[in-house]
Amino acid sequence: MSLRERYRALPPNPFRRRRRDMLIGVAGAVISGMETVSGRARRVRLPDAHDSTLMLTVVERSVVAHDENVVALRLAAADHRPLPRWHPGSHLDIELPSGRLRQYSLCGDPQDRDSYRIAVRRIPDGGGGSVEVHDVLDVGATVATHGPRNAFPLTVPGYGSPTRRLRFIAGGIGITPILPMLGLAQRLGVDWSMVYTGRSRDSLPFLDELGALGGHVEIRTDDVAGLPSADDLLGDCPDGTAVYACGPAALLTAVRARLVGRAGVELHFERFAAPPVVDGTAFTATVASTGATVEVGADETLLAALTRSGVPARYSCRQGFCGTCRARVLAGEVDHRDALLTDPERAAGQMLICVSRGAEGTDLTLDL
Structure with missing residues (x-):
């Protein structure tokens, strides 16, 4: 070289x-x-990427673990153009056919401009994303992304x-x-x-x-x-x-x-999973549109409690940096635990329900 x-x-x-x-x-x-x-x-602040939606087609599918629980997908641009460059450690935010947004690391060759490769382990109780990849994304299926992020x-x-x-x-x-x-x-x-x-x-x-x-x-x-x-x-x-x-x-x-x-x-x-809750305290959350009230335990996230109670909420990373789970708080005191939202956004009542929570004993009212 x-x-x-x-x-x-x-x-x-x-x-x-x-x-x-x-x-x-x-x-x-x-x-x-x-x-x-x-x-x-050390924390690095870099500009956000504002690239247009990229449609990817599954062009190859293979099983890459002997227990058959890990499938690798090779994805190419639907318009056959060269793909955006990426570097080791990058991932794709992929919108699945169901509308779920999930993140998958790129595990192919960064020098390959013709295709991306991801690999996904089937996790039956992991929120549906991995099961959908295994059961729905056959060769010819199409997904959307905004290109690699790292x-x-x-x-x-x-x-x-x-x-x-x-x-x-x-x-x-x-x-x-x-x-x-x-x-x-x-x-x-x-x-x-x-x-x-x-x-x-x-x-x-x-x-x-x-x-x-x-x-x-x-x-x-x-x-x-x-x-x-x-x-x-x-x-x-x-x-x-x-x-x-x-x-x-x-x-x-x-x-x-x-x-x-x-x-x-x-x-x-x-x-690849949500971080554990540290120094959490119990609180309640009320969904403004339905009036449903959810009890959130000291050791669980607000997102997990909503999902457990059958309240639909969008999410992706579950770690407080992608912003998919952003919600508006109509009442109650928020214990912000993310590094994404700005002070004006927080003052306007926004929170990330995957990591942030209600202050001890509070009742949050959420606009979902």
């Missing part, structure tokens, strides 16, 4: 203004972020990052945003290693592709080695390491706890 090709393959450096990617929006550390695990966090950007050692090596940690379907990062690290000759965990080998997608990367990748499964500890996941992890982790909440919690106080290690992570 020539020097020019190496530079063009690099993702935009979120710490240098001259190389900002207009499609990247970096969320706070609560969602997927970069933090030095010593209490300091809330999990890769910064490459030696190319604008002060780190010297990369450690990748993937749990199950968490391999999807990591996979393109591995390819880039391999092409650039970066020092990297990875551990890939899951219940069993049958449940892990893309094992054949990972096998081509040789000894850089350790496959560790619970049925053979037991549940991994944080030390198993991190390896030796000397100072100067950038850790990229994606997987279940327990995996991320263990890694973050183990790195507390390690000022010489960067932690970048992405969740």
